[in-house]
Structures are given as C-alpha cells and as structure tokens.
Amino acid sequence: MAAALMVLDPATLTVAFVLLSAVLGTLLIFSWILSPGVSALAWWGSAFLLIGIAIASANLGQGQPSLLVLVTANALGMLAYGVLYGGCRIFNGRSAPIAGSLAGVVIWTCAFPFIYDSQGYRLMLASLLTGGYAMLSAWELGRHQVERLASQRVVVVLVLGLALFNFSRGMLGFSWVSVPWIAAFARRWSSEMALFLVIFTPTLAFMFLSMAKERLKFEYKQAALVDPLTSVPNRRAFLQNAAKLLGQLGDKPASCLLFDLDNFKAINDSYGHDAGDRILTVFGQVLAGHLPKRTFGRLGGEEFAAVLPMSAHEAAALADKIRHAFSAAGKAALGGQAEVTVSAGCATGARIEATALLQKADSALYRAKRSGRNIVIAA
Structure with missing residues (x-):
C-alpha cells in the first residue's frame, strides 16, 4: 500500500511527467534531425519540451508558487499549445502561424492582472486557450490533410479528446462538483491530472512519430511512381x-x-x-x-x-x-x-x-x- 501511495504522489508523478516530456520532446527533435523533410517534428518536439518546463516551474518549487511563476508557467503552457498547432499546419504544408502561436501567450499575459486573485477565472481562461488550440490543431489535421494517413485520423481523435478535456476543466472553474476525482481536475495540479498526462503524452508523441513515418513512406512511394522532370506519372x-x-x-x-x-x-x-x-x-x-x-x-x-x-x-x-x-x-x-x-x-x-x-x-x-x-x- 505504501508503494502504491508513493507512485501516486503528486510530486513523484510531476517528476515523471517532466522527465517523460523531456525525453519525448528530445526524441521528436532527434527524429526531425534524421528526417529534416518533416519539420513539423521539430515543432511538436518543442511543444513537449515547453509543456514539461511549464509544469516543472509551477509545481516543483517549495510551497505555493508566486504570481510571477504562475503567469510565466502558464504562458509557457499556452506557447506549447500554440507551437503544437503550428506543427500541425506545417505538417499539412501550410505556413507557420507565428502570430497565431503567440496569441495565447499575449491574451494570458494581458488578462492575468485582472484575474490573478481568482483561481476559477485563471482556470477558465487557461482551459479555453489550451482547448481552443487543441481544437484548431484537430481541425487543421482533419480538414487540410494533404493525403489520407491512418495515423493522422487517430491523432485528430486524440487532439479532440485533449480539447474536450481542457474545455471540461474550464467548466469546473465556475461549477461545484461533489465527486472527488472529478473535482481534482479543477485544481491547479493533482495526482489525477499528472497520471492522465503521463498516459496521454507518450500516446500522442508516438502517433506524431507514426504520422511522420507514414508521410515519408507515402512520399517514397510517390517518388517511385512520378517522373522527376515533368511531375507526371512515370x-x-x-x-x-x-x-x-x-x-x-x-x-x-x-x-x-x-x-x-x-x-x-x-x-x-x-x-x-x-x-x-x-x-x-x-x-x-x-x-x-x-x-x-x-x-x-x-x-x-x-x-x-x-x-x-x-x-x-x-x-x-x-x-x-x-x-x-x-x-x-x-x-x-x-x-x-x-x-x-x-x-x-x-x-x-x-x-x-x-x-x-x-x-x-x-x-x-x-x-x-x-x-x-x-x-x-x-x-
């Protein structure tokens, strides 16, 4: 029983999630170095690193984090979701939305002075921004896909689930839920939240890698069937x-x-x-x-x-x-x-x-x- 409680300890799960994000982010960036044609991997890897830094800075310190730490950590979280969305656009061969990726950071930073003393409002705004980015990412991958990739459809479902999760957390900011394990997600950080991310994060990273592999396979197949000079079928x-x-x-x-x-x-x-x-x-x-x-x-x-x-x-x-x-x-x-x-x-x-x-x-x-x-x- 003591061992089980140790595993579910928030601090332990936080360290596990931060290390996992660092490993997965590095793996995605390394995969991009090996396959520079899929530059979206670099964006997604950066998003994983940013979310790991955000969680670490807000939850690994002693005591309650200061307002400066809160605004900075959440800004990094918004940036992570913005970069995730940018990677989805780049994967589809569209332009990188620099302004769009930074919009969440700007909105959060400007709004924070007015909501810093209300945990509920902070939760709602952060959840709306991150959920919005996740929804845009799912829309991008589903609506503007260049070719039909099986792994891309799975990623759309996963990112839609992430959007729903964030929007649901936002609703908890102004509603009272008596079920303890549900109410735990309304807190800034909890064992339940960390456990969810420890399971969800590697799944999403694996599917991003699968998408990149499937894209490269498709491109190699196309190269074998297309005349390189005229770009018509060979x-x-x-x-x-x-x-x-x-x-x-x-x-x-x-x-x-x-x-x-x-x-x-x-x-x-x-x-x-x-x-x-x-x-x-x-x-x-x-x-x-x-x-x-x-x-x-x-x-x-x-x-x-x-x-x-x-x-x-x-x-x-x-x-x-x-x-x-x-x-x-x-x-x-x-x-x-x-x-x-x-x-x-x-x-x-x-x-x-x-x-x-x-x-x-x-x-x-x-x-x-x-x-x-x-x-x-x-x-």
Missing part, C-alpha cells in the same frame, strides 16, 4: 493506372493515345538540353490541363501516353486539341524561336490489356511519323 504508374481503368470498364471501349514529340533531338542540339527539358515539362503541363488525373504518364524520353474511357472519334479529337495546345505553349517556351510539334497515335478497344492497346497505338504513331509528323492518326 511508365510504371501509367501502366498500373491503365490496367485498373481497363478492368473497371469491362465491355465498354477505351482509347489509348500515344504521343511523341517531333524532332526532339534537334531541339536539344539547337537550344540545349535545358530547353529540351523545359519542352518536356511544358508537354506534361498540357496533358495535365486536358486529361483527368491518373490517365496519362511519361513512358520515357519524349514519349507520353494516355488511356481514356472514350470512343476512337472522341479520343482522336482530344489528341488533336492537345497537339494544337502544345504547339502554342512549346513555341512560347522557346521565345517563339522554333516550331514545336507532337505526333499522336490512337487505338481503341474493349476487354484488352494495356500493353496490347499500347502496341496498337504505337503502330498508329509510327504511321503518323512517316506521314510527315504533327498529325494524329487512329489505328
């Missing part, structure tokens, strides 16, 4: 997407468009490889502007392809539209110094594999090249 991704589309269509017709930039070697020789790369990028942009996502890709060199759920006539008309658009965009990219054209072959079929459809389109493209280039020929 051959592997195109064939995967085409096979999936053809399987979904069943007996309905699908058309394959195969494009090959005309006289591309001459462009490289006359204007340099940088100009050639620019022309390839321009054509990728033209395709992206005319075709749905995951229907086209770069097969290699100056050859691009697309598979679309449409008839031969519709596909040929679309290819001709792309041909005209690229001619204008390519000429503008070279400053109007040269004619930039593309030839296209079109093949249509139903219940056919992607490679077989691509071979038919290649035959039509060969005819287009032999017929003088800058034309569209259907198989």
Whole structure:
C-alpha cells in the first residue's frame, strides 16, 4: 500500500511527467534531425519540451508558487499549445502561424492582472486557450490533410479528446462538483491530472512519430511512381493506372493515345538540353490541363501516353486539341524561336490489356511519323 501511495504522489508523478516530456520532446527533435523533410517534428518536439518546463516551474518549487511563476508557467503552457498547432499546419504544408502561436501567450499575459486573485477565472481562461488550440490543431489535421494517413485520423481523435478535456476543466472553474476525482481536475495540479498526462503524452508523441513515418513512406512511394522532370506519372504508374481503368470498364471501349514529340533531338542540339527539358515539362503541363488525373504518364524520353474511357472519334479529337495546345505553349517556351510539334497515335478497344492497346497505338504513331509528323492518326 505504501508503494502504491508513493507512485501516486503528486510530486513523484510531476517528476515523471517532466522527465517523460523531456525525453519525448528530445526524441521528436532527434527524429526531425534524421528526417529534416518533416519539420513539423521539430515543432511538436518543442511543444513537449515547453509543456514539461511549464509544469516543472509551477509545481516543483517549495510551497505555493508566486504570481510571477504562475503567469510565466502558464504562458509557457499556452506557447506549447500554440507551437503544437503550428506543427500541425506545417505538417499539412501550410505556413507557420507565428502570430497565431503567440496569441495565447499575449491574451494570458494581458488578462492575468485582472484575474490573478481568482483561481476559477485563471482556470477558465487557461482551459479555453489550451482547448481552443487543441481544437484548431484537430481541425487543421482533419480538414487540410494533404493525403489520407491512418495515423493522422487517430491523432485528430486524440487532439479532440485533449480539447474536450481542457474545455471540461474550464467548466469546473465556475461549477461545484461533489465527486472527488472529478473535482481534482479543477485544481491547479493533482495526482489525477499528472497520471492522465503521463498516459496521454507518450500516446500522442508516438502517433506524431507514426504520422511522420507514414508521410515519408507515402512520399517514397510517390517518388517511385512520378517522373522527376515533368511531375507526371512515370511508365510504371501509367501502366498500373491503365490496367485498373481497363478492368473497371469491362465491355465498354477505351482509347489509348500515344504521343511523341517531333524532332526532339534537334531541339536539344539547337537550344540545349535545358530547353529540351523545359519542352518536356511544358508537354506534361498540357496533358495535365486536358486529361483527368491518373490517365496519362511519361513512358520515357519524349514519349507520353494516355488511356481514356472514350470512343476512337472522341479520343482522336482530344489528341488533336492537345497537339494544337502544345504547339502554342512549346513555341512560347522557346521565345517563339522554333516550331514545336507532337505526333499522336490512337487505338481503341474493349476487354484488352494495356500493353496490347499500347502496341496498337504505337503502330498508329509510327504511321503518323512517316506521314510527315504533327498529325494524329487512329489505328
């Protein structure tokens, strides 16, 4: 029994929480050093360190903390939540809200002279600010997520729970609760509060690390499926997407468009490889502007392809539209110094594999090249 009481002693749990926050914050920052592309880890790690410092400064001293210590410790707590929110924004590729992260500190510092003698009002304001930041963090991760990550959905639930916990504490500031373990959360610090944070904090830190790992895995997968020069799907991704589309269509017709930039070697020789790369990028942009996502890709060199759920006539008309658009965009990219054209072959079929459809389109493209280039020929 004595050992159990020792474990639940507020001072013991406070030390445990402060050490745990320091370890977790350092771990997150170290993970950022190893993976600098996920800079949100540095923000989250800083938030864990700040909350640990805030709790330590307010609760590890002798006797009741002074008003200066209270205002400083709570300001650090507000800053920790603000930094946590900033990390969530950065994780989604949005700007760092420096002013927003500091807003809680400013509000708390300005309001403290008017509420310093009321523990209830201090609790309500601190809970509203921290709960607000937690709610904004959950909104940011849920509403503005770049891609669907399983761990990110878990973090949204955890941070929403943190917001609810803080808002509930704020309500205790002006209501009387007779249940001892609930009333304990209305105090500035208690064993129940420390125990909750000792359990919750590592869970949240673990899920932040899981989010970062899942993001890196997603980016590596994307890098393996995207052409680095033109930012369109590469051959592997195109064939995967085409096979999936053809399987979904069943007996309905699908058309394959195969494009090959005309006289591309001459462009490289006359204007340099940088100009050639620019022309390839321009054509990728033209395709992206005319075709749905995951229907086209770069097969290699100056050859691009697309598979679309449409008839031969519709596909040929679309290819001709792309041909005209690229001619204008390519000429503008070279400053109007040269004619930039593309030839296209079109093949249509139903219940056919992607490679077989691509071979038919290649035959039509060969005819287009032999017929003088800058034309569209259907198989």
